[in-house]
Every structure is written in C-alpha cells, then in structure tokens.
Amino acid sequence: MTRADPAVPHVCVRPLRQDDAADVLAAFRSAPDMARQGAVTTPAEADAYVARLVDPDGPHRPRALEERGQCVGLVAVSVDAAHRTGWFWYWTTAAARGRGLTQRAAATVADHELTAGGLHRLELGHRTNNPASGAVARAAGFVREGLEREKFLIDGVRVDVATYGRLRTDPPPSYRPLPIIER
Numbered sequence: 001m002t003r004a005d006p007a008v009p010h011v012c013v014r015p016l017r018q019d020d021a022a023d024v025l026a027a028f029r030s031a032p033d034m035a036r037q038g039a040v041t042t043p044a045e046a047d048a049y050v051a052r053l054v055d056p057d058g059p060h061r062p063r064a065l066e067e068r069g070q071c072v073g074l075v076a077v078s079v080d081a082a083h084r085t086g087w088f089w090y091w092t093t094a095a096a097r098g099r100g101l102t103q104r105a106a107a108t109v110a111d112h113e114l115t116a117g118g119l120h121r122l123e124l125g126h127r128t129n130n131p132a133s134g135a136v137a138r139a140a141g142f143v144r145e146g147l148e149r150e151k152f153l154i155d156g157v158r159v160d161v162a163t164y165g166r167l168r169t170d171p172p173p174s175y176r177p178l179p180i181i182e183r
C-alpha cells in the first residue's frame with residue numbers, strides 16, 4: 001500500500017494510525033518471528049491490534065516507522081504514568097530489516113520520550129536468541145541491566161531474556177536521527 005505524502009520525508013517516525021492496519025497485517029505475515037508480537041493473522045485482528053494501541057485512553061504511545069508512505073515498522077512505548085517509566089518495544093517488517101532503520105527509529109523515539117515525552121526511564125527485554133533486538137537496544141542508548149534466566153518456554157526450550165534500561169540522565173547515543181512527526 002502506498003500513501004506517500006510529498007510533505008513527509010521518505011523515512012520518518014510518526015504516530016501510528018488506524019489506517020496503518022493493512023501494513024501491520026502485511027508485517028505480521030512477513031516473518032515467522034512476528035508471531036511473538038501478538039495475534040495478527042487477519043484484517044480484523046490487525047484492526048483490533050491497531051485500535052488497542054491508538055486508544056487515547058490507553059497507556060501506549062505507538063509510532064510507525066514510515067518509508068515512502070508505508071508503515072514498515074513500529075516503535076512503541078507503553079507508559080506507566082505513576083513512575084514516568086515506559087516499556088519500549090519494536091518490530092519491523094521483513095523487507096525493511098537489516099538497513100539500520102530500526103536502530104535509528106528506536107534511538108529517535110527514545111531520545112524524544114526522555115526529553116519532550118517527559119519520561120524518566122525506558123526499559124525493555126529481549127530473548128537472548130534474538131541478538132538483532134539487543135543490537136537495536138544498544139544503538140538506542142539502552143544499557144544492559146540483567147538477565148532473566150530461563151524466563152520463557154518456547155517450543156520446548158527454556159530461553160533467557162536480557163533486560164535493558166535507559167535513564168533520562170544516561171548519555172544519549174550517537175546516531176543519525178530520523179524526522180519525528182507529531183500529528
């Protein structure tokens with residue numbers, strides 16, 4: 001699906017929208033590892049997934065990684081307002097991976113949330129057999145904080161989870177920011 005807006009840069013991060021649901025479904029269908037991001041196998045499930053994230057009364061601040069008018073990824077923060085912390089998470093459709101776009105999007109969003117977004121701490125966890133996710137976290141300035149041993153049982157195998165955090169006071173990473181559009 002292409003909805004390129006000439007006023008918008010080729011690649012940017014901007015709020016997820018309900019009309020991204022078709023691109024979200026395509027992303028979930030693009031790689032088997034997307035199954036762990038949620039149950040999105042039909043247009044109705046994609047609509048419901050996006051609706052839950054964009055609910056203004058919910059805790060989520062979801063941003064699309066947009067390339068040429070298409071939502072090719074998501075960087076989201078699920079906020080705990082009482083503590084001004086956020087659970088940070090991301091995925092990218094298979095065809096857009098491996099080009100450093102997720103790292104740039106994650107770093108851009110993390111910087112924004114820890115400054116204009118008003119949060120003090122961001123945290124995340126990734127399975128240790130998913131090293132690309134750890135590379136994204138480190139590129140976005142997250143510091144490894146621990147290891148949750150044998151946390152998940154996946155296909156009969158126990159898997160460790162590495163935990164990361166980034167504080168407002170931590171040094172920001174060096175990276176090429178993406179334009180961030182708030183609308």
Ligand SMILES: CC(C)(COP(=O)(O)OP(=O)(O)OC[C@H]1O[C@@H](n2cnc3c(N)ncnc32)[C@H](O)[C@@H]1OP(=O)(O)O)[C@@H](O)C(=O)NCCC(=O)NCCS
Nearest residue numbers: 033090091092097098099100101102103126131132133135
């Ligand atoms: C994890 C994910 C978001 C990475 O997206 P991506 O667009 O490929 O990420 P980038 O291109 O920005 O960066 C990937 C980094 O991982 C590294 N990487 C990729 N595969 C790797 C591997 N098998 N071992 C070590 N590093 C690896 C790349 O080299 C790159 O790091 P570098 O720039 O330092 O070399 C993507 O694979 C995805 O959506 N996976 C499914 C959802 C998911 O796992 N989300 C995270 C949940 S915690």
